[in-house]
Amino acid sequence: MASAAGSIQIGDRPLHIAVGAGHHNVTGGAPYEVTLTGRICLAVVNLCRASVGFDDRCYTPGDGLGDHPGPVDAGPHEVATTWDPEWTVDIFHEIHAQAAPNNPNERGVFVIYPDSPADGDIDEDVRKYGPTMARILANATGLPVGGQNGVGIMSEQWTWVGSQGQRLRVFEATASAGMRAHSCRFLSEVGCFTNAQDRAVLDRADFPDCQARGLVRAYASLAVARMGWTFAYSIAGDTDSQGPIR
Ligand SMILES: [Zn+2]
Numbered sequence: 244m245a246s247a248a249g250s251i252q253i254g255d256r257p258l259h260i261a262v263g264a265g266h267h268n269v270t271g272g273a274p275y276e277v278t279l280t281g282r283i284c285l286a287v288v289n290l291c292r293a294s295v296g297f298d299d300r301c302y303t304p305g306d307g308l309g310d311h312p313g314p315v316d317a318g319p320h321e322v323a324t325t326w327d328p329e330w331t332v333d334i335f336h337e338i339h340a341q342a343a344p345n346n347p348n349e350r351g352v353f354v355i356y357p358d359s360p361a362d363g364d365i366d367e368d369v370r371k372y373g374p375t376m377a378r379i380l381a382n383a384t385g386l387p388v389g390g391q392n393g394v395g396i397m398s399e400q401w402t403w404v405g406s407q408g409q410r411l412r413v414f415e416a417t418a419s420a421g422m423r424a425h426s427c428r429f430l431s432e433v434g435c436f437t438n439a440q441d442r443a444v445l446d447r448a449d450f451p452d453c454q455a456r457g458l459v460r461a462y463a464s465l466a467v468a469r470m471g472w473t474f475a476y477s478i479a480g481d482t483d484s485q486g487p488i489r
Pocket residue numbers: 265266272276338339340341
């Protein structure tokens with residue numbers, strides 16, 4: 244199980260990815276981030292469709308451009324309760340960008356993993372492999388690696404919500420027994436839009452496509468390295484996509 248690192252064995256079949264655009268729900272968020280996460284989500288869906296081995300389903304309406312009619316955890320809850328029992332979710336991922344209005348120097352890419360010892364919900368695979376995924380995303384976008392200690396991985400307990408003693412609702416909603424056992428779950432925070440240097444990168448017209456390429460490479464790399472994925476995948480437009488990218 245994901246809480247016991249390295250115990251998942253997907254084997255030789257396409258990878259099942261449940262992806263969503265952060266803040267595309269009635270809870271909402273910063274307009275800049277909402278627009279950006281939707282465009283990135285659509286680019287991920289399109290790249291998965293054009294590639295071989297990535298069975299991607301989007302829980303945000305309109306392949307990322309619409310809004311889920313429920314609150315922040317309604318889409319993720321639907322994934323855990325209605326998708327996963329019939330279509331084993333290998334990777335659950337929600338797309339975000341960071342804001343740090345009180346620290347204009349804050350930059351970079353990191354991944355947030357479920358970390359709630361009280362619930363027996365710690366994703367050890369993502370905790371261990373997150374720094375590699377952050378490097379893949381940094382390489383694909385031109386952003387630096389950032390986050391807690393600057394190594395590209397952050398416990399949910401280190402987030403603002405976690406610091407209030409609460410769980411991230413997205414992780415709480417997907418902490419079913421099945422998904423705790425066989426899924427890797429994470430949020431990506433790619434770039435900090437309150438930093439001028441990061442903002443210039445995020446504003447680029449090709450940024451959603453660049454990030455999508457990094458995300459699909461990161462899915463594949465995580466699945467090969469930590470989840471026993473042996474399918475002969477290929478990412479459209481990549482020349483070296485057979486085998487893990489590190
Ligand atoms: Zn966000």
